[in-house]
Amino acid sequence: MGRAxxxxxxxxxxxxxxxxxxxxxxxxxxxxxxxxxxxxxTGLRPSEAQRRxxxxxxxxxxxxxxxxxxxxREVSRKTIEACVAHGWATPWVHNPIKPDWLVCRLTAAxxxxxxxxxxxxxxxxxxxxxx
Numbered sequence: 755m756g757r758a759x760x761x762x763x764x765x766x767x768x769x770x771x772x773x774x775x776x777x778x779x780x781x782x783x784x785x786x787x788x789x790x791x792x793x794x795x796t797g798l799r800p801s802e803a804q805r806r807x808x809x810x811x812x813x814x815x816x817x818x819x820x821x822x823x824x825x826x827r828e829v830s831r832k833t834i835e836a837c838v839a840h841g842w843a844t845p846w847v848h849n850p851i852k853p854d855w856l857v858c859r860l861t862a863a864x865x866x867x868x869x870x871x872x873x874x875x876x877x878x879x880x881x882x883x884x885x
Contacts, residue, residue: 758856767824803833808842808864817860817873819843834858842867 772872800808807829811817819837826856831875837843842864847857 762868784807798840799865800837800840803830804837804840804842805868807833808837808860808868811843811860811864812868812870816846816862819858819860821855822855831856837864840867 769802806823806866808817811819814820819828819834831860834843838845838856838858840863841861843858844861846859849855860872862872
């Protein structure tokens with residue numbers, strides 16, 4: 755058997771490479787704290803497990819995210835870390851008794867990816883004075 759002649763890529767090969775590069779660009783996962791508004795607009799969405807985890811923060815003060823699911827099982831560290839990596843959650847509190855627990859809260863991007871708006875800051879946090 756002979757090898758195919760080496761030479762310039764065909765137009766089909768170049769088109770395939772461009773399509774692959776575009777797909778790779780869409781799959782970009784940002785660093786914690788990176789503004790992913792553009793990525794979210796292009797379709798970056800949480801998985802079902804990530805969405806269940808994030809939605810629990812919508813009803814909690816400060817957007818606090820749970821350590822355990824509704825059935826009492828610990829939320830997968832992989833799920834929590836993926837949400838942090840996407841910028842939807844951020845580490846919040848260090849627990850000295852259980853240092854391996856990753857306690858997080860929703861970020862503004864986390865509220866947006868769920869279709870909500872982040873709560874407004876309390877007046878004291880904005881520097882407003884009380885009468």
